Amino acid sequence: MLGMVLVLTGCENVDLSVDDEASGSAAPGAGSGRAVSPLDNPDGTKPGLAPLTSDADRAEGRALIEKVATKGRGPKTGYDRDKFGYAWMDSAPGGIPFARNGCDTRNDLLKRDGEDVRFRSGSDCVVASMTLDDPYTGRTIDWTKSRATTVQIDHVMPLSYDWQMGASRWSKGKRQDIANDPLNLIPVDGPTNSSKGDSGPASWLPPNKKIRCSYAVRFAQVSLKYELPVTAADKEMMLGQCGG
Secondary structure (H helix, E strand, C coil), X not given: CCEXXXXXXXXXXXXCCECCCCCCCECCCCCCCCCCCXXXXXXXXXXXXXXXXXXXXXXXXXXXXXXXXXXXXXXXXXXXXXXXXXXXXXXXXXXXXXXXXXXXXXXXXXXXXXXXXXXXXXXXXXXXXXXXXXXXXCCEEEEEHHHHHHEEEEEXXXXXXXXXXXXXXXXXXXXXXXXXXXXXXXXXXXXXXXXXXXXXXXXXXXXXXXXXXXXXXXHHHHHHHCCCCECHHHHHHHHHHCCC
């Protein structure tokens, strides 16, 4: 029998599912083509968050960040995770990738970014074990579902931050979209994600300095897609990560 508990860590959802160890087959091609540059992954369907190392790529990243609007951070009044739909729903209405495919968002992201993915016996959805190259720490994590919280799914642009920057005025459907959009979601080391809370880039950046420009670009991609501004301090920090 599958047991399920959801814990909220800052603005992020941690799936504490307890399940059998992997006994199904490995996913075909799992782990191929990982660590894709955010510049080559505008819809978030490809895995990883590869560093931007060339001058040309970093300049392209700065140009994208420059397009992001700024405003002051609004109040958190009224924010609740449930305002963005129940955690990892598969029914986000806005046509986002992976939605309505019969597999919940968390497992979609584990499959996208995991290597040597193995499923629960009898399932082609529920990930029971995998290896994750964690972009935030640069470490490799051998993950099993019995220790679920060692990997959490980070909302790059945190949901509470979204609320304060304008999502409080959105329809619930649009909030469900940003909460489940793979562009805004990355499986990462759990404790590192917990330390982020609902911080913007001026207050928190991944410990792995190599991917900070990529992280800033991904933050900007989400901001631009959903027409959500960031604070002036966050934009300045984002530009700085790409040499601006």
